[in-house]
Amino acid sequence: MSGSKGAATNYYPPDASFGPSRLASTLELGPLLTAVPCARLHAKLILKEWNLADVADDAELIISELMTNALKAARPLPEIQPITLHLQASHDHLMIQVWDALSAAPAPRPHAIDAETGRGLEIVSLLSERWGFYHPVGGGKVIWATLKITATPAAPGKAGA
16 A cells, blocks of 8 residues: 555546456436435446456445545535536556545644544545546546556456356
């Protein structure tokens, strides 16, 4: 596990260093409290189908943190905006991307060791190989994280064991 402590490692889309994507899944959810567990369940099922159980626990935790932050960003906006989870798998990496309509950059916050909030981006940093964010052309922001995978992703249309 490597990653930055507190600051995003890359402020641009990670596609150039990620490699060709073999598998992809996108889930758009309303800014409701149920969005976070729905995103985790979706990821759990997709990663099982892709034969990527070796990264599923870390991925679910990262997704939970990023979706929670996206939900907090989306809820106070004047218009209802969805939040989007996008998963991509190459031969050796899993890319997790979460979009929300708020363009404000993620801001890691100092926190006490026993604090109940403020640790999300630190958790993402510790679990991911790299993470960052960018502002897509359509607005808002995408926060992304990559995980190194050791299993071979399943071929499209073939579920893993």
